[in-house]
Amino acid sequence: MAPVLDIRGLRTAFATAAGDLHALDGIDLVVNRGEIVALVGESGSGKSVTGFSITGLLPAAARVTAGEVRLNGIDLRALSPAAMRSLRGRKVAMIFQDPMMTLNPVLRIDTQMTDALRAHLPLGRAEARARCAAALAEVGIDEPEARLKMYPHQLSGGMRQRVAIAIALLHSPDLVIADEPTTALDVTIQGQILAVVQRLCREKGTALVWITHDLAVVAGIADRIAVMYAGRIVEQGPVDAVLDAPRHPYTRGLIDSVPASHPKGQRLPQIPGRMPTLTELPEGCAFAPRCTRRSAACAARPDPAEAAPGRWVRCFHPLPGAGG
Amino acid sequence: MGALLSPAAGGRGVTQAPILEVRHLTRLFGAGGSLAGRGLAALGLAPPPRPVRALDDVSFAVARGEVMGVVGESGCGKSTLGKIVAGLMRPSSGEVRHAGRPVPAGVPRGLDRQMIFQDPFSSLNPRKRVTDLIGEAPRVHRIVAPREVPAYVAGLMERCGIDPEYGDRFAHQFSGGQRQRIGIARALAVKPELLVCDEAVSALDVSIQAQIVNLFMDLREELGLTYLFISHDLGVVRHVADRVLVMYLGRVVESGQVEEVFDRPNHPYTRALVAAVPRLDRRRVAYAPIRGDIPSPMNPPPGCHFHPRCPLATARCRAEMPVLRTVAPGRRAACHLND
Ligand SMILES: Nc1ncnc2c1ncn2[C@@H]1O[C@H](COP(=O)(O)OP(=O)(O)OP(=O)(O)O)[C@@H](O)[C@H]1O
Ligand SMILES: Nc1ncnc2c1ncn2[C@@H]1O[C@H](COP(=O)(O)OP(=O)(O)O)[C@@H](O)[C@H]1O
Ligand code: SF4
Ligand code: SF4
Ligand SMILES: [Mg+2]
Ligand SMILES: [Mg+2]
Numbered sequence: 001m002a003p004v005l006d007i008r009g010l011r012t013a014f015a016t017a018a019g020d021l022h023a024l025d026g027i028d029l030v031v032n033r034g035e036i037v038a039l040v041g042e043s044g045s046g047k048s049v050t051g052f053s054i055t056g057l058l059p060a061a062a063r064v065t066a067g068e069v070r071l072n073g074i075d076l077r078a079l080s081p082a083a084m085r086s087l088r089g090r091k092v093a094m095i096f097q098d099p100m101m102t103l104n105p106v107l108r109i110d111t112q113m114t115d116a117l118r119a120h121l122p123l124g125r126a127e128a129r130a131r132c133a134a135a136l137a138e139v140g141i142d143e144p145e146a147r148l149k150m151y152p153h154q155l156s157g158g159m160r161q162r163v164a165i166a167i168a169l170l171h172s173p174d175l176v177i178a179d180e181p182t183t184a185l186d187v188t189i190q191g192q193i194l195a196v197v198q199r200l201c202r203e204k205g206t207a208l209v210w211i212t213h214d215l216a217v218v219a220g221i222a223d224r225i226a227v228m229y230a231g232r233i234v235e236q237g238p239v240d241a242v243l244d245a246p247r248h249p250y251t252r253g254l255i256d257s258v259p260a261s262h263p264k265g266q267r268l269p270q271i272p273g274r275m276p277t278l279t280e281l282p283e284g285c286a287f288a289p290r291c292t293r294r295s296a297a298c299a300a301r302p303d304p305a306e307a308a309p310g311r312w313v314r315c316f317h318p319l320p321g322a323g324g
Numbered sequence: 325m326g327a328l329l330s331p332a333a334g335g336r337g338v339t340q341a342p343i344l345e346v347r348h349l350t351r352l353f354g355a356g357g358s359l360a361g362r363g364l365a366a367l368g369l370a371p372p373p374r375p376v377r378a379l380d381d382v383s384f385a386v387a388r389g390e391v392m393g394v395v396g397e398s399g400c401g402k403s404t405l406g407k408i409v410a411g412l413m414r415p416s417s418g419e420v421r422h423a424g425r426p427v428p429a430g431v432p433r434g435l436d437r438q439m440i441f442q443d444p445f446s447s448l449n450p451r452k453r454v455t456d457l458i459g460e461a462p463r464v465h466r467i468v469a470p471r472e473v474p475a476y477v478a479g480l481m482e483r484c485g486i487d488p489e490y491g492d493r494f495a496h497q498f499s500g501g502q503r504q505r506i507g508i509a510r511a512l513a514v515k516p517e518l519l520v521c522d523e524a525v526s527a528l529d530v531s532i533q534a535q536i537v538n539l540f541m542d543l544r545e546e547l548g549l550t551y552l553f554i555s556h557d558l559g560v561v562r563h564v565a566d567r568v569l570v571m572y573l574g575r576v577v578e579s580g581q582v583e584e585v586f587d588r589p590n591h592p593y594t595r596a597l598v599a600a601v602p603r604l605d606r607r608r609v610a611y612a613p614i615r616g617d618i619p620s621p622m623n624p625p626p627g628c629h630f631h632p633r634c635p636l637a638t639a640r641c642r643a644e645m646p647v648l649r650t651v652a653p654g655r656r657a658a659c660h661l662n663d
Contacts (some may be wrong), residue, residue: 042529077472140615156617157398186397186556190614191600197613213529216559220609243604257534258604259563262582267541268534268563274499275529 002073004174005031005054010067012053014278020065021278023049025231027067028312031175034205036198038218038239040254041060041228043273050228051177054209055094072174073185090120093173097180099164100159103152109136109163110148114220116167135166139196158189163197179211194221196317215258219243224310227251230276230286233304237311245322247313250287285316293317341424342385343550344392344518349418351404376621378404379415380574383648386550386567388517393565393582394554395597397618399641400571402554403522406507409552410439410520422518438511439506447507448495448573454481454506455491462513477513484509484539501532508539511549520552525560537564545663558601562586567654570594572620573629576648580655590657591624593630637660 012024024046031037039047052058069076071092076084086096096102102142104112113132118122130149135197136144139162143278152160159179168176178197182190198221201208212218218225219239226236227248235248246252253271255261262268267272273290282288284299289297297316303310354377394402407413407647409420411427420427422436423570439449441447448457459477462468468476478488483503486498495503504524511519521540526531541564543549555561561568561582568585570578570593578591590597596614616633619625628646631637648658 020513042531184452186618187558187600187602188397188596189603189610189617191563192615194602194609195611195613215600216606219604219607220602220611239607243607248348254530255604257530258559259534259537259601260559262563264563267538267543270534270538274501274532299472 001033002032002070004035004072005029005209005301006068006073007054008068010050010069011051011064011065012049012058012062014062015200016061022065023062023231023278024053027233029055029209029233031207031209033207034201035172035224036201036208036210036222037224037226038212038222039209039211040213040215040218041277042213042254044230044277045192045228047213047228048179049231051094051179051209051211054077054173054175055088055092055177056081057088057094061208086120086320089116089173090171091173092175092177093168093171095161095165095168095176095178095181097159097183099160099175099181100152101166102164103160104150107151108148109150109152109155113148113163113167113170116212117170120171132166132206136163138200139163139166139169140192141166143237156189158185158192161185161189162195166195169200169204169206175204175207175209177199177209177211182217183212183214197221199272207254214259215243215254227254227304230281231278231316232286233312234287234314235312237308241308241311241322245319247318247321248315249291249317249319252319267278270285285314293319337503342421343390344386344552345421345424346385346405346409347419348378348419349379349382349405349408349415349422350406351377351401351413352416353378375620377415377574377624378621381410381575382569382574383418383573384569384579386518386552387542387549390542390546390567391551391565393561393568393569394552394571395556395558395561395568396571397556397597399573399618399621401470401554401574401621402571403452404521405562405571406439406520406552406554409518410437412439427509432526435461435467435514436516437518437520438514439520440507440511440524448503448510450494450496453494456484456504457495458480458510458513461510465514465617467514477504477509479514480509483543484512485535501528501535504528504536505539508543512543516549518550518552520554521532522554523556524553526555526557527582527588537595558586558598561602570597573619573624575629575658576656577630577659578655578657579648580652584655590651590655590661590662591630591659592636592661594657596633628658 007027007029009020010024010027013020013022027050040046053064114128116183117128133144136147141162182193222239225239225242226233229250236250256269271290284301288294288298302314302316304314307313354375396402403519409413426512442490455477459473463473481488486505525536553565565582569576572593578594586598589598614633625632627643628641631641645659648656651657651662
């Protein structure tokens with residue numbers, strides 16, 4: 001069976017006064033049915049642009065310049081905008097950090113949800129309403145009938161996000177892209193959302209790309225991890241392999257920066273410097289200016305190499321694997 | 325109060341008065357309500373608007389050189405507490421004492437307590453160059469002789485990891501991490517004794533966060549600073565703080581040594597909070613979160629504020645508010661289960 005999502009060599013550029021700047025430079029990513037793949041990286045690494053490139057929601061200044069994006073084997077780049085719109089919501093849905101990207105502030109929840117449902121399904125009002133109430137209950141909202149009559153501003157942030165998730169899942173899409181949906185939420189509310197999303201993926205076989213900068217969240221829910229740096233995936237593999245024995249120096253540095261992995265009060269190992277902006281991208285390995293393992297070879301561009309089955313690393317001098 | 329003063333961690337014996345002591349601090353917001361609300365209430369068309377009790381009878385003490393963490397979810401009153409301690413806001417009642425002396429409420433604030441914010445950008449004047457942002461206060465307050473200000477500023481920039489070459493630039497020309505360094509250098513310029521850090525590393529990427537956390541720890545060591553370290557990130561607080569206050573809806577529900585509190589929480593809310601924090605070493609977690617939302621502080625549940633979400637709540641919890649009391653040496657909690 002074809003994977004739900006299959007991305008090869010994806011490149012996306014922003015048109016700027018300084019010419020085309022590539023925010024994505026060769027993304028390869030496969031997500032299978034029922035799988036949760038985490039796309040991790042610090043701000044500006046290209047996580048959101050990846051999500052927008054897949055769902056066809058790129059801002060006007062940006063365009064995909066190369067590569068393939070296949071959903072259930074269908075080449076999304078070949079689709080007309082109308083065909084893409086019809087796919088969105090039905091086959092692929094996106095959840096954003098700010099639920100108000102999904103919700104309309106001036107419409108009641110029931111109006112928004114039944115519209116979203118009836119856009120792709122010929123349902124009567126009553127039936128649509130019943131389905132919407134069921135969808136709210138499924139994401140853990142109490143008294144769904146009462147909530148349906150409310151406006152977004154009458155709900156807490158966590159509840160708004162759950163409504164946005166319920167809308168994204170209305171048509172049981174094959175693929176959901178979740179772009180930092182819990183970043184703005186408190187941990188107890190984040191826990192509720194993680195529980196909901198985890199359960200729905202497992203029960204319905206939805207493929208999920210969970211975008212986050214938080215490695216700890218990834219550890220708890222993901223099957224596989226792809227680590228992004230400056231528009232490239234620098235390492236990917238099964239969650240345990242990547243977190244317990246990272247091969248790329250940046251992944252190692254990210255894990256080491258998390259305070260919880262160190263005895264209290266000890267100085268944290270820090271990665272010097274910061275991520276380059278698109279105009280400052282070095283030739284060759286973009287991590288080189290911050291990397292302690294760099295050599296003359298790193299002035300060239302490292303390509304992804306399969307270090308172990310399902311384990312890809314983009315580095316000329318990867319760290320030794322678990323076995324030494 | 326004395327019982328709160330367990331010797332500070334890290335072997336710093338404490339003999340003098342605590343550098344910071346907060347007594348029965350309460351802060352209400354919007355007691356008057358909106359104009360429309362008051363009008364309707366006056367006409368008997370709406371219930372009288374309730375004030376938000378952002379802080380409710382908070383007391384604690386911090387020893388010199390100690391780092392006191394403050395954790396809790398959004399809206400629990402952390403920033404309100406921080407602003408009052410830093411002298412940027414008046415309490416509705418209660419008092420703040422500095423080194424044993426009562427601090428007159430509100431302005432003008434002392435230089436010995438400075439605040440560092442989550443978003444240094446909004447607190448840095450965009451029209452001023454970095455050298456002025458950092459050098460203005462020491463010049464005005466004669467912290468150093470006028471001739472020495474440039475060298476003093478360059479020294480601070482260097483110490484905080486900003487290249488003094490960049491002194492002529494404006495704040496917006498720096499990355500988030502660099503702006504936070506500027507904010508820290510500016511706070512240090514007046515030689516404070518106490519820094520209130522309000523989510524000071526929360527907006528930063530983890531690799532930059534590590535740099536700034538290290539800077540805070542180094543400065544504490546070098547300058548003998550005391551911190552009130554506010555963060556919703558329990559991992560960061562565990563790493564930098566000696567003791568911690570756990571807040572819920574304006575009240576301290578638990579306090580004590582940070583490892584004690586996080587590893588062996590007493591209060592059911594602390595337990596839920598600690599359990600909800602994702603950790604690198606917890607894989608394929610089956611999240612079983614606590615139910616319900618954080619209630620509105622405008623309308624807090626009666627009795628124990630946590631009872632609607634508490635799996636252990638009893639009838640008493642719905643009627644009677646538990647008091648914060650000592651449950652073990654250096655450890656306080658507010659829960660009826662301790663009776
Ligand atoms: N100026 C104000 N006017 C009215 N209400 C306020 C004001 N400032 C704070 N509050 C209310 O007081 C309560 C505590 O707010 P505070 O900002 O101290 O919370 P916090 O713990 O810092 O939250 P966060 O984690 O979101 O920063 C909240 O209910 C808030 O809405
Ligand atoms: N509208 C835009 N115009 C120009 N550059 C942009 C725009 N949106 C994003 N970028 C750039 O693309 C890169 C990746 O951004 P993004 O995908 O938003 O990062 P992330 O989601 O990982 O934080 C960054 O360098 C960012 O500055
Ligand atoms: S390719 Fe070279 S510079 Fe880049 S991460 Fe690997 S060792 Fe470091
Ligand atoms: S007092 Fe009662 S409701 Fe409150 S935390 Fe303790 S057991 Fe739970
Ligand atoms: Mg993003
Ligand atoms: Mg705050």
